[in-house]
Amino acid sequence: MKLLVCIKQVPDLESRFKPDAAGVWYNETDLAFRMNEYDEYAVEQAVQLREKLGEGTELTVLSIGPDRVVEAIKKALAMGCDNAVHIQDTAVSAKDPWQISSIISTYVQGKGFDLIFTGMQSQDRGSAQVGVTVAEQLGFACTTTIVGFDYADGTVTAKRELEGGIKGVVKLKTPALVTCQLGLNVPRYPTLPNIMKAKRKEITVIPVADLLTADLLATTTSFHPPAKKGGGIVLEGDVGELVDKVIAILKDKTAVLR
Amino acid sequence: MEATRQIYWNIGHGVVIPMYILAFAAVGVMLWGFRQRLPIWRQGKPLDRFDRYDERVKRMITEVFSQVKIYRVTDGGLFHSLFFWSFLLLFAGTMLVMIQADFFTPLLQVNLLSGEFYKAFSLVLDLAGILALLMLAGFFIRRFVIQPKGLEIVKDDYIVLQLLFAILITGFLIEGARMAATELQQNPALALFSPGGLLAGQLFTALTPDALLVTHKILWWLHFVLVLGFFCAIPYTKLRHIFTTSANAFLAPFEAKGSIATINLEDESAVQFGAATISDLSWKDIFDADACTSCKRCQDRCPAHTTDKPLSPMKIVKQIGELAESNPAGSLVETVSQDALWSCTTCRACQDVCPANIEHVNKILEMRRNLTLMEGAFPGDEVRTAVSNIEVNGNPFGLAYAARGDWSDGLPLTVMEQDSDVDILYFVGCYASFDKRNQAVARNFIKVCAAAGVKVGILGKEEKCCGEPVRKLGNEYLYQMTAAENIEVIKAYNVKKIVTTCPHCFNTLARDYKDLGLDIPVEHYSTYINTLLNSEKLTLTPEPFNFTYHDSCYLGRYMDIIEQPRAILSRAGGSITEMDKSRYDSFCCSAGGGRIMAEEKMGSKISEARIRMATETGAPLLVSNCPFCLTMFEDGIKTGGAEEVLRVRDLAEIVAERIAVTQ
Numbered sequence: 049m050k051l052l053v054c055i056k057q058v059p060d061l062e063s064r065f066k067p068d069a070a071g072v073w074y075n076e077t078d079l080a081f082r083m084n085e086y087d088e089y090a091v092e093q094a095v096q097l098r099e100k101l102g103e104g105t106e107l108t109v110l111s112i113g114p115d116r117v118v119e120a121i122k123k124a125l126a127m128g129c130d131n132a133v134h135i136q137d138t139a140v141s142a143k144d145p146w147q148i149s150s151i152i153s154t155y156v157q158g159k160g161f162d163l164i165f166t167g168m169q170s171q172d173r174g175s176a177q178v179g180v181t182v183a184e185q186l187g188f189a190c191t192t193t194i195v196g197f198d199y200a201d202g203t204v205t206a207k208r209e210l211e212g213g214i215k216g217v218v219k220l221k222t223p224a225l226v227t228c229q230l231g232l233n234v235p236r237y238p239t240l241p242n243i244m245k246a247k248r249k250e251i252t253v254i255p256v257a258d259l260l261t262a263d264l265l266a267t268t269t270s271f272h273p274p275a276k277k278g279g280g281i282v283l284e285g286d287v288g289e290l291v292d293k294v295i296a297i298l299k300d301k302t303a304v305l306r
Numbered sequence: 307m308e309a310t311r312q313i314y315w316n317i318g319h320g321v322v323i324p325m326y327i328l329a330f331a332a333v334g335v336m337l338w339g340f341r342q343r344l345p346i347w348r349q350g351k352p353l354d355r356f357d358r359y360d361e362r363v364k365r366m367i368t369e370v371f372s373q374v375k376i377y378r379v380t381d382g383g384l385f386h387s388l389f390f391w392s393f394l395l396l397f398a399g400t401m402l403v404m405i406q407a408d409f410f411t412p413l414l415q416v417n418l419l420s421g422e423f424y425k426a427f428s429l430v431l432d433l434a435g436i437l438a439l440l441m442l443a444g445f446f447i448r449r450f451v452i453q454p455k456g457l458e459i460v461k462d463d464y465i466v467l468q469l470l471f472a473i474l475i476t477g478f479l480i481e482g483a484r485m486a487a488t489e490l491q492q493n494p495a496l497a498l499f500s501p502g503g504l505l506a507g508q509l510f511t512a513l514t515p516d517a518l519l520v521t522h523k524i525l526w527w528l529h530f531v532l533v534l535g536f537f538c539a540i541p542y543t544k545l546r547h548i549f550t551t552s553a554n555a556f557l558a559p560f561e562a563k564g565s566i567a568t569i570n571l572e573d574e575s576a577v578q579f580g581a582a583t584i585s586d587l588s589w590k591d592i593f594d595a596d597a598c599t600s601c602k603r604c605q606d607r608c609p610a611h612t613t614d615k616p617l618s619p620m621k622i623v624k625q626i627g628e629l630a631e632s633n634p635a636g637s638l639v640e641t642v643s644q645d646a647l648w649s650c651t652t653c654r655a656c657q658d659v660c661p662a663n664i665e666h667v668n669k670i671l672e673m674r675r676n677l678t679l680m681e682g683a684f685p686g687d688e689v690r691t692a693v694s695n696i697e698v699n700g701n702p703f704g705l706a707y708a709a710r711g712d713w714s715d716g717l718p719l720t721v722m723e724q725d726s727d728v729d730i731l732y733f734v735g736c737y738a739s740f741d742k743r744n745q746a747v748a749r750n751f752i753k754v755c756a757a758a759g760v761k762v763g764i765l766g767k768e769e770k771c772c773g774e775p776v777r778k779l780g781n782e783y784l785y786q787m788t789a790a791e792n793i794e795v796i797k798a799y800n801v802k803k804i805v806t807t808c809p810h811c812f813n814t815l816a817r818d819y820k821d822l823g824l825d826i827p828v829e830h831y832s833t834y835i836n837t838l839l840n841s842e843k844l845t846l847t848p849e850p851f852n853f854t855y856h857d858s859c860y861l862g863r864y865m866d867i868i869e870q871p872r873a874i875l876s877r878a879g880g881s882i883t884e885m886d887k888s889r890y891d892s893f894c895c896s897a898g899g900g901r902i903m904a905e906e907k908m909g910s911k912i913s914e915a916r917i918r919m920a921t922e923t924g925a926p927l928l929v930s931n932c933p934f935c936l937t938m939f940e941d942g943i944k945t946g947g948a949e950e951v952l953r954v955r956d957l958a959e960i961v962a963e964r965i966a967v968t969q
Contacts, residue, residue, distance in 0.1 A: 060698050063706045077766070078708035082698045237682035237690065240571075240579050240783050 051107040053094040053165040055087035057120040058172040071294025073141045081118040088235040089228040094165045095128035113140045125246035137256035149181035150262035164225040183225035193229040275305035313407040332537040339541025351588030355557040366556040375661040383698040388443035395434040425499045431504040456602045462544040476529035482506025483522035500824035546783040551662040554597040558663035564864045568821040580675025584634045594664040595627020606611030608753030609894040610649040614909030616647035619656035619666040648685035652899035653859040674780030692903035700770030702746040711766030718756045721766040726799040728763035735808040750962035757965045758844040774810040779900035804828045809860035836870040845966040848879030854925040857892035858932035883923040897934035915954035931957040
């Protein structure tokens with residue numbers, strides 16, 4: 049059985065985002081990158097299935113992006129993926145979800161993957177389209193936002209999160225694709241022997257040009273912070289000083305003390 | 307009549323050969339008993355504890371004969387030391403009798419044991435015997451009547467105490483019987499130099515001379531057999547500590563306190579990291595179990611144990627010994643329990659007070675390494691998050707790494723990237739960089755440096771967590787990764803000296819980073835400021851205040867920095883009221899060993915216990931000089947309801963407020 053898990057490397061959300069020079073995406077200076085949180089659930093679930101099925105099952109991790117994404121790939125390998133595909137693309141952020149899913153579909157086509165795991169969405173762009181579009185392009189059965197997963201004899205049984213806390217259970221025949229949601233599992237922390245083993249695992253590098261066939265459908269025209277609508281002030285210090293400060297602000301900025 | 311006594315009186319020299327044969331046999335049984343322990347110890351990994359032989363021998367002799375580590379704790383310790391010295395005198399006296407009777411008399415025809423020397427000899431030995439008996443009585447009362455909390459009563463205690471008691475009593479009875487037949491009648495003045503025998507002799511005055519001789523003979527053999535039994539019992543009972551605990555004074559490490567083996571991560575043949583089973587520990591770790599006397603001093607001082615957490619350092623040492631003996635392939639972590647392992651704050655109070663030189667902390671760390679590196683385990687999900695934050699942003703808070711230097715905006719310092727020509731590199735640490743309360747400490751330290759004309763540089767966003775908390779949780783991999791990045795950055799600049807405000811950063815950079823190639827002098831600001839004051843680069847205008855001072859574990863016990871912060875505070879005008887647990891006996895704040903990132907879910911709060919000790923001094927101010935301690939105490943004051951009576955402040959804040967204004 050062949051399993052694939054697609055991951056994206058995203059900036060840590062605590063980072064300070066600034067628009068890039070063109071004003072269409074964020075500037076990467078001073079950003080810390082990590083594996084997309086939902087993709088970690090996808091990797092964990094894929095690795096659990098890989099361990100359950102044992103010999104004869106192969107789990108590949110795939111990521112698109114510049115060289116820095118190798119860090120995320122290595123983490124997935126250390127968590128237990130067998131091998132990796134790095135689709136090298138220095139302009140990944142300029143591509144829309146349609147192009148990204150087309151690249152993945154083109155890669156997957158004809159390779160005989162039975163089951164694909166992805167995160168339900170990325171933490172940076174958050175389109176939640178790549179997984180489902182890949183499934184559509186490949187003609188795979190698909191379900192999204194799963195919080196429970198089981199696989200037996202060619203059938204995936206997935207628990208989905210629905211509106212208002214309601215859960216639903218779906219069964220899919222492989223080939224299938226699932227997108228993973230928070231609550232599905234607790235991603236493992238790679239052990240040191242596995243980190244060392246991961247260093248020897250194969251990472252196939254493919255230039256994105258080899259797989260890029262689709263044109264852009266949606267263009268990002270602007271990336272900017274929302275307009276400031278005023279903000280709060282947090283005052284700190286001794287109570288006595290705080291009172292003085294509050295009175296000063298009330299006098300200065302409002303009419304209540306006049 | 308000359309003062310002396312006839313050795314082998316009533317026993318005869320015919321006894322010499324059988325006596326020696328039996329004595330050698332007993333010693334043989336003893337050696338055989340220890341020989342049987344060898345395979346158990348040898349299950350551990352090799353470790354060289356036989357280098358620097360002379361120093362080791364010297365240390366062993368000093369520690370054993372001075373008893374300095376024993377009477378440091380007077381409860382129990384004083385009895386032991388006095389018993390040891392008196393028993394030692396009795397042993398030496400017996401040896402002297404042996405040399406006299408079997409060597410000097412037959413070979414040289416000289417009698418040392420005569421005249422004034424004999425009187426002194428007799429008196430000293432009798433008094434030693436009486437003292438030993440009194441101390442034994444003390445042991446009995448302490449163990450069986452007072453029964454201090456946590457002191458276990460095991461089979462060995464009955465055997466050993468009764469055996470020693472019987473040996474001493476029969477010793478006095480033989481003496482008494484001999485004196486009743488001889489001295490008491492022929493030379494009563496000499497009998498006064500044997501007060502114990504004089505007293506015991508009264509028991510025999512009613513006996514007929516023949517009965518007295520028979521009684522004496524029986525007692526002599528009884529005493530002799532008991533002594534043989536004593537030697538035989540040594541390896542099989544707690545008495546083994548006579549040799550194993552003494553040996554541990556020889557075997558104790560010479561490395562700087564707090565040294566942990568740096569794992570070679572380049573070694574691709576390694577398959578096991580940390581200790582999963584007995585064979586992953588060193589032979590010394592197993593030997594330690596035999597050196598443990600169950601005195602429970604470690605347990606009494608363990609901040610986790612005394613706040614009802616499932617950790618006893620003594621129990622862990624014992625469990626390792628039991629596992630080595632009964633089930634060497636068994637899981638250490640399961641035997642000891644994860645909860646016990648994660649409860650340790652690595653405060654080192656156990657190891658510092660241990661009279662047997664047992665190394666508790668590194669055993670726990672090796673087992674934690676197994677948990678972390680082999681199983682990816684964490685003490686809780688909050689720790690998993692914090693560790694992942696360190697991986698991504700280089701700090702446990704998960705705040706943007708690029709904001710690490712923001713606290714310093716507008717302060718008189720430079721960021722090394724822009725200007726690396728500085729007097730000191732201030733390694734700020736995560737807490738002083740990101741935590742509001744501790745940012746105030748960093749700002750005050752900069753103020754102090756500026757007043758002393760010291761040009762300070764920081765790494766800003768190039769600095770990362772030093773790796774100490776994750777290393778103490780067992781994550782050697784992440785520690786070495788972050789350490790390597792810090793070292794590379796530091797080495798790129800021409801740094802003359804590094805100063806930290808965090809004792810954990812200080813220990814790590816000064817000692818642990820050496821193994822990874824950083825060899826630049828590192829100081830904690832407590833000693834740095836003290837030197838600035840001594841060299842008058844910095845002067846203070848003292849302002850009186852009352853305070854109590856908390857010794858951070860990683861400054862006091864680990865680095866012996868005890869007097870310098872007190873000296874600074876005294877110069878600042880402070881009057882100290884010490885807590886009961888201070889200096890080397892200080893009580894941890896709860897945040898060491900990576901526990902700063904973990905919630906304290908079991909037992910009561912360690913920080914509140916420490917705050918209670920501080921409030922008991924009556925001082926309105928608690929001074930600390932560690933960001934972890936400061937954080938825990940701010941918290942403990944609030945949750946422990948001490949807000950009305952106690953404030954906690956950092957050393958740098960106290961100093962900065964008293965900088966003398968220069969004309």
